[in-house]
Amino acid sequence: MVVRPYRALTRLWNLPYFLPTKWRGWIKMPTLEFKGKQHIYAHHLTVPYSPLVPDPQRSHPPPAHVADSGPVSEDNLIIHGDNLRALKALLPRYAGKIKCIYIDPPYNTGNGGWAYDDNVNSPLMQAWLKDNGPVDNEDLERHDKWLCMIWPRLQLLRELLAEDGIIFVSIDDNEQHHLRMLLDEIFGESNFVASFVWEGTAKNDARFVSVGHDYIHTYAKSVDRVKTNSGRWRVLKEGIEDIQKCVEVLKERHGDDYQSISMGLKDWYKSLPRNHKSWQHRHYRCVDSEGVYFPGDISWPGGGGPRYDVLHPVTRKPVTVPAGGWRFPDEEKMRAAIQANRVHFADTEVGVPNLKRYLHETTEQVLTSVFYQDRRAAHQNLRRIIGDIKFEYPKDERVIGRLIETVTSNRDIILDSFAGSGTTAHATLALNKVDGGNRRFILVECEEYADTITAERVRRVIGGVLGTKDDASRDGMGGSFTYCTLGSPFDAESLLSGDSLPKFETLAVFLLYTAAGLSLEPKALRTSRNGQRFYQTKTIDFYLYYEPNIEWLRSDKAMLTPERAKKIKKIGRPAIVFGAGKYLSQHNLTDMGIKFCQLPYELFKDG
Ligand SMILES: C[S@@+](CC[C@H](N)C(=O)[O-])C[C@H]1O[C@@H](n2cnc3c(N)ncnc32)[C@H](O)[C@@H]1O
Known part of the structure; x- marks a missing residue:
């Protein structure tokens, strides 16, 4: 095996720069031999x-x-x-x-x-x-x-x-x-x-x-x-349900003693095997009346935020201001956050407070x-x-x-x-x-x-x-x-001998795909008694003269006859017709807006 770049193209040294970005990759791409x-x-x-x-x-x-x-x-x-x-x-x-x-x-x-x-x-x-x-x-x-x-x-x-x-x-x-x-x-x-x-x-x-x-x-x-x-x-975060269940059990045991519930939750995380889906969320370790949360950063992103006094709710002394200043631009916004119970205070004023990030607010995550x-x-x-x-x-x-x-x-x-x-x-x-x-x-x-x-x-x-x-x-x-x-593969020999003839719908679906690149469920076919028209697009009608019966296929019934062609022409839409043979010249057909495809050869055209 050797890796060989498309040298001929890359030798045109500045060609990639004239191309849209998404095409450059194709031009310069090395390939595997x-x-x-x-x-x-x-x-x-x-x-x-x-x-x-x-x-x-x-x-x-x-x-x-x-x-x-x-x-x-x-x-x-x-x-x-x-x-x-x-x-x-x-x-x-x-x-x-x-x-x-x-x-x-x-x-x-x-x-x-x-x-x-x-x-x-x-x-x-x-x-x-x-x-x-x-x-x-x-x-x-x-x-x-x-x-x-x-x-x-x-x-x-x-x-x-x-x-x-x-x-x-x-x-x-x-x-x-x-x-x-x-x-x-x-x-x-x-x-x-x-x-x-x-x-x-x-x-x-x-x-x-x-x-x-x-x-x-x-x-x-x-x-x-x-x-x-x-x-x-x-995707939804995995392992969240187990955390919620654990908290429910702890609530039944401790009522609204959230400190004991939080301690119990920490102990539960410690008991988990490393591959447990809840382990990755173990930073959600605190619980209050709103739910489970982790104490997140409350400082101004990138530093240089405002500095003002915030009193500790128990000691009533000003708490330590984070090194980067407060995340909230003024005291009023900080007071609103405290009233909404979004601020997690340390035991005393010495510790820097945190912002509560609730588990139920971020149930989705990016794939890793x-x-x-x-x-x-x-x-x-x-x-x-x-x-x-x-x-x-x-x-x-x-x-x-x-x-x-x-x-x-x-x-x-x-x-x-x-x-x-x-x-x-x-x-x-x-x-x-x-x-x-x-x-x-x-x-x-x-x-x-x-x-x-x-x-x-x-x-x-x-x-x-x-x-x-x-x-x-x-x-x-x-x-x-x-x-x-x-089933047996469609091959010209077995179709000609009649050994293996597909059903009408099966053949029709194959023909639509090979002739027109259309992929359809058989139920989407619209067969009509009008000369076996089996599908219509906005611009073209498709006809198929076919029965899975070799005698029928060898008879005139499988042929595009002048009478059939006239009926098709009368409808006035371009048509593609599949059949075993035709009784009209190519010249006549072109005049009538009909393209004829002979079976079974048409099946093998794209290989
Ligand atoms: C590694 S196993 C896939 C296991 C599967 N993901 C699972 O969870 O059970 C590969 C499977 O592909 C099948 N297989 C290999 N070559 C195949 C082929 N040419 N056509 C169809 N199946 C093939 C094998 O028989 C085997 O069952």
Whole structure:
């Protein structure tokens, strides 16, 4: 692997200075070269489309709400299959519509836990990967293979992402530096948001350094659009509820003896483990009739503030003035603050007073790029939900939930194409339960356990898990999902022979996406008996002469005939017509404002 800047462009030494700032990054950006890159560079375009095939028995609740005829619109999806094909299958319906992507791909640790077996259509690639097996430490090209695997998937994920969407990618030191360069190249350096560092465990047996963290690289599809649409990112402070509960218990014990309550609160903080969510708020250590507060700075920001006498409420002597002078510009404003009970006095006049900062006034906080969440908790939680199964490295649904909460709202769609134990679905359902949202999830998992672990966890989370601590998990989060597999890919041969013919709606949705770049749910199609017009935009009508029946397709019924063309012309709007053939010359069609696209060849035009 070598890092090579776009030399030809940068040699035009002053070119970047004539460009808008956001484009300069692209011009000067170094890129990562790796074996196979030229062959997989456009591989995402050549992956064939496959329809999603619903499996009513594995869907939830089974089987009534899932018809055999196509995935239920507006439902959550769990797709069993390779994510390269699955992402391509999602494009016609979901391109540009996914608000949040979270993925947790294999980390390429060298323990042989994954294999690179994409069927790349290049003799050189096929020769290279001929005797391919699990990628382990012995494999000197394991980084190249991982990069070949992730590149086309990231390309498709980017296409699925909404303009104001965000992608989070978990990774560790094995590939994080390579991944950053790839993400820069695919999403643009200027769309990098942050790399979270998640500290999860300490390994005391490490030879040199105990590395207990991994990363979550975060990119926007367009940082500018995110700034315009969502403003600032804030999340609710975690651990606040426990503090309030503790204070309630102390109040019952001590009545309105706030000194004893404050002492009790301090003792409670001391008893907490360091990773307890309330520990980070331990500076909120005082309590009065208004609530819990921390004694904050009362001096003039930057110093040089006014100095006047303020009497201590008990000793009636002037208190020590802070070195920077008072925060309040005059005595009257200070008196008002004291009357409103906003000033915390020390025991005697010797101490400098403080300003009370109440916990309930600042319930939101900014995300921090470094955080701690013990990894073992996710294992234990998964075991509680699904029993004693072997699944290594589940992520913690609270952490993923926080990311989703930050960047999505009510009806947004969340996608995880390396779903594993289904943490992302769990986090989405839990968040909906808390805020009454209608977020949807799409999961993709290639292993057999897509049903027995991924979907099973989601079934249990929806229905409720006995023996769990919190009410929401015990009672169940509610919801449903459609379980799908991937049908045979659309390829010209099977369409021509009639071996594998998609349903009308499936084909129509694919055609709209490939021909016009429109992504739609099948229910948005407006089929009409008027010559099979199936969709209209403001300016164009779309027609399709098709039935999933080879005899029908070989008959005149599948053709654009002069009679049909005349009817279309009579409507007086430009039209795109898909059919098996036509009985009119190109010249006639152009005169009539009709563009004809022949099936099945039109399907494979963009690869
Ligand atoms: C590290 S695990 C993800 C764990 C998940 N975040 C959780 O919390 O349970 C990666 C998952 O991606 C799946 N996977 C790997 N390659 C895949 C592919 N090409 N298509 C679909 N799933 C894939 C693996 O089978 C594995 O379950």
